[in-house]
Amino acid sequence: MPARPRTKRATKTKKDLSAADVPESARARVMELSDELRRHDVLYFQSDAPELSDADYDALRRELVALEAEYPSLLAPDSPSQRVGALPAEGFETAPHRSPMLSLDNAMNEDEMRAFEARIVKLLEFPKGGSQRIDLVAEPKLDGSGVELIYTKGRFVQGLTRGNGQTGEDVTVNLQRVPSIPTRLKSDDPPEIASIRGEIVLPLAAFEALNTARVGREQKPFENPRNAAAGSLRQIHNVDFERLGSLEFRGYALAEGRPAEFDRQSEILDLLRDWGFVISPQIGICHGVDEAIHFHERLLSQRGNLPVEIDGTVFKVDRIEQQETLGALARAPRWAIAFKFPPEQAETVLEEIEFQVGRTGALTPVARLRPVRVGGVTVSNASLHNQDEIERKDIRIGDRIVIQRAGDVIPQVVRVRLDRRKEALAEGRRLARRGLPARCPVCESQTVRLEGEAVTRCANLDCPAQLKNNLRHLASRSALDIDGLGEKRVDQLVETGLVAQLSDVFALEEASLTGLERMAEKSATNLIAAIERARQTTLPRLLIALGIRHVGETVAELLTDRFETLEGLLAASPKEVAAIEGIGPTIAESVSRFMADPSNRKELARFGELGVVLAAPRPKSASEETPRQSLEGLTFVLTGTLSRPRGEAKRLIEAAGGKVTGSVSRKTNFVVAGKDPGSKVKKATDLGVEILDEAGLEGLLTDD
């Protein structure tokens, strides 16, 4: 488990040693070790003729790691110590943030900025008539990837992505390669623990250079600096050091470790700079909202000349004391706001309006666009929400339209260039209106629009489009979580008629799957196994899986808490459902209607007939779990000659809840080596995967 001994060892060094302080003997030994390890890597990977035992190899490697830790200047970017073996076994580990990494509220225009100021003035309860204004620190809002860096006693020990705000991915090994992240804080008296937050960006010049290099190597250039930066952080194998070396970290907050005498955000920025971090140079202090708006406009005018991409201005209340008074909501602090630049717009041709059929049968118009770059990505689709929207904006096929990415993500049609219609016609585009289809585009059934509703629906409950969406939903994470049942597989299953109603997934057999496109033995087995696992589920998951309108995680839990079993729910009267705290009339109606429907009841019964079992609401304790599933979640690889046929060994493992795969990867937990094992054992030792002999396997199977 050589996860990261480097940083731990390093804390023992008394002070940073510049290159000159490194004893010649150490330098020589590092070179020697590196050469030796590299030679062995080649022997091992390319000629399969290793000279060193794995233990010896490991020892050399450890020695190298230790030396590099002691003399960081000797750590070459291409050192064999940086190879994959140094990485965590399974992707990146996740780790909790020291305090939640919140996001920021947005202001899209001046009014919202003024509202922000008004809100804080009110909350801070300034004495009437006082001339106090609020000092706001202004910083560019960098368009990159947010990270948290942890320093203990001034040493960089851990770096996390933002993740969900509570927990992030530990990308320390990659961040250690970013030049602007100091290994040590420049401070005589660093805090015990400091948490620095900031943005990882890829400066435009580096982005261009990187892409030129990539094109030269016949690699695909990156679409935009932000994705290139975020992607760089998540590299695991064959890590491209050039990429990491071109990243830049810019600090903007100190979430922990603030010395008491620093009581303003502006001072913290200075402190971070003193500690050795890069701080955006375009920092200002604004006294009141008018200055803030002015700052924002000036920054916008400089935008094109800046070395990094930005998408707005962040304003923070300068005084920490005031920040603390204001506090934070669940999602974002009340003392800061991101004033966004107007979204980039682009013009393109609307080539077609299609209608998608959703899970409930609702027909949603989607604009198919001539692909156009906007905000760093190529957009070719945009939702049009509903028919009213199309009519209000008078959108017609063939129109030139203006699009933008709302909230930076969802593309939307802003308006039609009505003034360009003449030209459009001249170019032969037909400018047809697209009305709501009378028949479903997928199954050709009648469509209906209920009185007072905005949406039109396909009336056919068995419409394949609805079935596909329902099936996708059933297989999704929060529902039955069936691995390997993605969009394409769902399409196949429905189109071949293998699944005509939801419960059919549980009637699938391996034999009927093989023969489908890209569905050979292994995939079929895996899918069947995933479905088998899904048979044992819980009532809330099943309720979610059914796709009852308005029933998500929360409602499913509420229903389960109240009725405990499916039978209980089926027997419940609409009144009882409606009486549940947290369930209003709309939801109650939807649930009761579903449960009363005879075909739904039949379908539910069929789930049971096909082996779907609901576990008790909450397992009392872990000790009550069935001991037979002892290998749950473990992956095995078999190699060499075993005393029983492979197939049988495989069955035994699977019966105990384990998984058997063909090749060794970091996801493999155990390699079972029989007589005359193959190269898999070598690979396993290299990846640090545990190797079992047959006795060891027997032990696992019979034990506990």
Next chain:
DNA sequence: TTGCCTCGAGATCA
């Protein structure tokens, strides 16, 4: 919604 990364497995070629 798009782009990036990883993984397992299928398809293809030698």
Next chain:
DNA sequence: CTCGAGGCAA
């Protein structure tokens, strides 16, 4: 080598 799935970020 290519594809599908899954996860993550904005």
